[in-house]
Amino acid sequence: MEINxxxxxxxxxxxxxxxxxxxxxxxxxxxxxKGAIIGLILIVVIILVAILSPIxxxxxxxxxxxxxxxxxKPPSADHWFGTDELGRDxxxxxxxxxxYSLAVGVVAVFVALAIGITLGAAAGYIGGKFENxxxxxxxxxxxxxxxxxxxxxxxxxxxxTFNLMLAVGIASTAPFIRVARAAVLVVHDEEYVExxxxxxxxxxxxxxxxxxxxxxxxxxxxxxxRVGSAIIAAAQLSFLGLGVPAPAPExxxxxxxxxxYIRDYSYMTLFPGLAIMLTVLSLNMLGDGIRxxxxxxxxx
Amino acid sequence: MYRYxxxxxxxxxxxxxxxxxxxxxxxxxxxxxxxxxxxxxxATPEQIEALREKMGLNGSLIERYIRYIGNLxxxxxxxxxxxxxxxxxxxxxxLPNTLKLATLTMIVAVGMAIPLGITAAVHQNSIRDTTSxxxxxxxxxxxxxxxxxxxxxxxxxxxxxFPTGGSEGFRSIVLPAITVGTSLAALLTRTTRSSxxxxxxxxxxxxxxxxxxxxxxxxxxxxxxxxxxxIITIFGVQFSNVLGGSVLAETVFAWxxxxxxxxxxxxxxxxxxxxxxxxxxxxxxxxxxLLVDLVYAxxxxxxxxxxxx
Numbered sequence: 001m002e003i004n005x006x007x008x009x010x011x012x013x014x015x016x017x018x019x020x021x022x023x024x025x026x027x028x029x030x031x032x033x034k035g036a037i038i039g040l041i042l043i044v045v046i047i048l049v050a051i052l053s054p055i056x057x058x059x060x061x062x063x064x065x066x067x068x069x070x071x072x073k074p075p076s077a078d079h080w081f082g083t084d085e086l087g088r089d090x091x092x093x094x095x096x097x098x099x100y101s102l103a104v105g106v107v108a109v110f111v112a113l114a115i116g117i118t119l120g121a122a123a124g125y126i127g128g129k130f131e132n133x134x135x136x137x138x139x140x141x142x143x144x145x146x147x148x149x150x151x152x153x154x155x156x157x158x159x160x161t162f163n164l165m166l167a168v169g170i171a172s173t174a175p176f177i178r179v180a181r182a183a184v185l186v187v188h189d190e191e192y193v194e195x196x197x198x199x200x201x202x203x204x205x206x207x208x209x210x211x212x213x214x215x216x217x218x219x220x221x222x223x224x225x226r227v228g229s230a231i232i233a234a235a236q237l238s239f240l241g242l243g244v245p246a247p248a249p250e251x252x253x254x255x256x257x258x259x260x261y262i263r264d265y266s267y268m269t270l271f272p273g274l275a276i277m278l279t280v281l282s283l284n285m286l287g288d289g290i291r292x293x294x295x296x297x298x299x300x
Numbered sequence: 301m302y303r304y305x306x307x308x309x310x311x312x313x314x315x316x317x318x319x320x321x322x323x324x325x326x327x328x329x330x331x332x333x334x335x336x337x338x339x340x341x342x343a344t345p346e347q348i349e350a351l352r353e354k355m356g357l358n359g360s361l362i363e364r365y366i367r368y369i370g371n372l373x374x375x376x377x378x379x380x381x382x383x384x385x386x387x388x389x390x391x392x393x394x395l396p397n398t399l400k401l402a403t404l405t406m407i408v409a410v411g412m413a414i415p416l417g418i419t420a421a422v423h424q425n426s427i428r429d430t431t432s433x434x435x436x437x438x439x440x441x442x443x444x445x446x447x448x449x450x451x452x453x454x455x456x457x458x459x460x461x462f463p464t465g466g467s468e469g470f471r472s473i474v475l476p477a478i479t480v481g482t483s484l485a486a487l488l489t490r491t492t493r494s495s496x497x498x499x500x501x502x503x504x505x506x507x508x509x510x511x512x513x514x515x516x517x518x519x520x521x522x523x524x525x526x527x528x529x530x531i532i533t534i535f536g537v538q539f540s541n542v543l544g545g546s547v548l549a550e551t552v553f554a555w556x557x558x559x560x561x562x563x564x565x566x567x568x569x570x571x572x573x574x575x576x577x578x579x580x581x582x583x584x585x586x587x588x589x590l591l592v593d594l595v596y597a598x599x600x601x602x603x604x605x606x607x608x609x
């Protein structure tokens with residue numbers, strides 16, 4: 001009777017053990033972290049707002065349409081965040097602006113990921129002179145303050161949303177090269193990599209199939225945290241007049257416009273800034289949570 | 301130790317040449333052909349060629365780059381297209397303002413971060429820890445130019461304590477320094493906390509306590525000194541971000557530093573000024589990073605020992 005019970009418990013334990021994938025493990029860890037869950041909920045809401053804004057708002061009328069009679073109205077029931085110097089509803093512009101900021105942040109990080117991981121993984125795997133050259137290029141990139149680098153790239157390519165993404169992406173590449181290289185170096189001499197080499201697997205496939213999945217956690221953490229800084233960098237460039245061209249409702253350029261009216265109409269600078277902060281805050285909270293869940297050693 | 305310094309200095313040369321080339325190449329794409337805009341619409345082809353040679357724009361990219369480096373070694377960054385002034389002279393005029401701002405920024409950041417980080421670590425998982433970490437997270441998530449605008453709104457326009465901009469006296473540097481320093485402080489607070497938590501678990505602290513050393517001395521003399529090493533590293537790496545951040549703060553507060561020089565020059569498509577200022581600023585960052593690495597090697601006897609053998 002007792003033996004049966006023990007067997008059953010063992011079977012149940014094995015079943016449970018098998019059922020839980022790595023992803024489930026991460027999710028269980030993440031669920032326990034209140035900050036990460038608040039961040040996750042906030043960022044999901046912001047993404048939904050960004051996706052739904054073209055359905056909820058008429059871009060030509062509500063977002064960029066000028067209503068001179070309504071100019072510089074303080075927050076009220078009709079205009080929750082007030083109106084700007086051209087009579088445009090700031091609430092609608094902030095809502096629609098989420099599309100630009102999130103798109104720029106995410107695409108910029110993808111650009112940085114694509115360049116950074118390719119170069120970093122290749123440098124770590126191939127080693128020798130190639131690694132030296134890549135790492136020196138990485139040193140060169142990290143020596144230039146990223147804002148100045150992005151400013152230089154935008155001024156070279158011209159002002160446009162795509163160029164802004166590219167500039168911010170290029171300026172954020174160096175950390176990804178370092179993370180990918182370091183991660184590859186850790187697993188480079190593991191037996192399973194040697195085994196793959198022994199059976200004649202091509203190098204690119206070994207990197208893609210065997211090495212990169214093992215460094216995925218560090219890359220995900222870096223990427224989540226970098227989206228936030230990319231959003232800030234993009235807003236900075238727009239604030240300087242080098243980002244998304246007018247009249248698009250980009251948060252940085254809204255702040256730049258509001259700055260001239262700060263004395264009497266401070267709400268114009270308050271809400272776009274809050275939107276940037278809330279978005280970046282939620283990404284940072286989620287990023288910290290993912291980092292702790294993926295790598296408990298880093299948890300403090 | 302001298303060999304280490306020499307090795308690091310030699311390693312600096314290719315990086316600096318690379319940085320100069322990268323900026324030079326980017327700006328070359330940006331420039332288009334500035335000769336036409338300087339020469340005017342009715343210039344003859346001969347005049348244009350003569351002007352091209354005078355502006356140093358003849359030859360391939362590599363030829364021009366080698367010429368640029370040659371001039372740079374003589375301290376010549378070229379002449380501004382707009383003001384016709386010597387770029388090096390203008391840069392050196394602006395640099396002290398940026399360095400002043402950077403120094404005060406670092407002081408503000410350390411002044412906020414070290415006490416907050418230590419308090420958070422010593423009282424781990426308490427309300428003080430949570431408050432410090434929430435403040436740090438907000439500081440990291442706040443765009444610094446927006447913080448600058450909020451500071452202007454409250455401390456300049458509402459309370460009248462500080463000027464809204466300009467560079468007259470100490471009072472005008474306080475708000476820009478807080479603006480740039482807040483995000484650095486946030487990062488340093490997190491690093492200080494985690495570094496202190498590492499050290500607080502070490503056996504030698506238990507030994508110090510067992511010997512009857514007061515708690516204050518345990519924290520200040522035994523824990524903080526050891527926790528400082530990663531903090532110094534972050535501090536050095538962040539110098540580059542402080543200079544980057546000061547571009548925005550200088551714009552918001554009309555502070556006449558290098559950052560504003562670059563932004564204004566980009567607006568006017570004044571390529572020699574942009575290239576010169578970027579190359580010089582990057583060199584400054586690289587040299588500061590090297591100095592920080594040397595301090596780091598000096599502070600940590602383990603690193604020093606590796607090179608003094």
